[in-house]
Amino acid sequence: MTYLTNGPEETxxxxxxxxxxxxxxxxxxxxxxxxxxxxxxxxxxxxxxxIEDAVxxxxxxxxxxxxxxxxxxxxxMYRLSSSEDLFDIGWEDYLARGGVIAVExxxxxxxxxxxxxxVVIHRDPECDDGRCITIEGGExxxxxxx
Ligand code: ADP
Ligand code: MG
Numbered sequence: 118m119t120y121l122t123n124g125p126e127e128t129x130x131x132x133x134x135x136x137x138x139x140x141x142x143x144x145x146x147x148x149x150x151x152x153x154x155x156x157x158x159x160x161x162x163x164x165x166x167x168i169e170d171a172v173x174x175x176x177x178x179x180x181x182x183x184x185x186x187x188x189x190x191x192x193x194m195y196r197l198s199s200s201e202d203l204f205d206i207g208w209e210d211y212l213a214r215g216g217v218i219a220v221e222x223x224x225x226x227x228x229x230x231x232x233x234x235x236v237v238i239h240r241d242p243e244c245d246d247g248r249c250i251t252i253e254g255g256e257x258x259x260x261x262x263x
Contacts, residue, residue: 118259119251121241125157128238128248132161134261135236135252139166141187141215146223146230149238154248155221158236162219163189175221179206188216194225203229234258 122128139145145162147155160172168185175181175193183189190211197203203226211218223230234254241247252258 118261119249120261122154122248122250123244124246125154128154128157128250129161129164131250131261132158133165134161135258136162136165136217138258138261139187139217139234141217142212144212144218144220144230144233145236146220146233147236147238148224149236150240153238153240154250155236155238158238158250159189159191159219159221162217163191166217180211188214190214190216190218192218192220194220194222197225200226200229 120131122131147158149155156172156174163172163183166185166187166189168183168189170183172183172191173181175191176195179193179196181191183191208229220230220233223233234252237251237253239249241249252261
């Protein structure tokens, strides 16, 4: 299902709606360029999980952890060269902790994320604040409309 958002608030709102459907252990894998809105969407995920901490980009830290009833683990794979690096930082431990895992630059570690829910974000070439967001999770996510 594809959604159109016009501005970061709408992208956050979509993330928030998605989060309400997610169960512990869900992995959300983003595809989308720098500035697409992956971190904005993750802010919404956090809100939907009832997390009040401010979500910031994990670009330099690789992973940011947000505690909650269902915790959020927000990864950025931009600086990883392969999925081997991911296992070195304890990926399997994160999977076992019963959180929601959101992964920016998931294409870097595609082989590890085959079963993840894919969220693909494209900019609208005609509108600065327009984004086309496709959630590839089938019918379960088909009516998240704004
Ligand atoms: P990424 O994590 O993909 O690099 P960010 O979420 O950090 O992207 O940044 C997205 C940027 O694009 C922000 O500056 C935000 O204000 C802007 N923006 C404009 N329109 C949208 C939109 N519809 N959805 C998300 N972000 C948007
Ligand atoms: Mg980001």
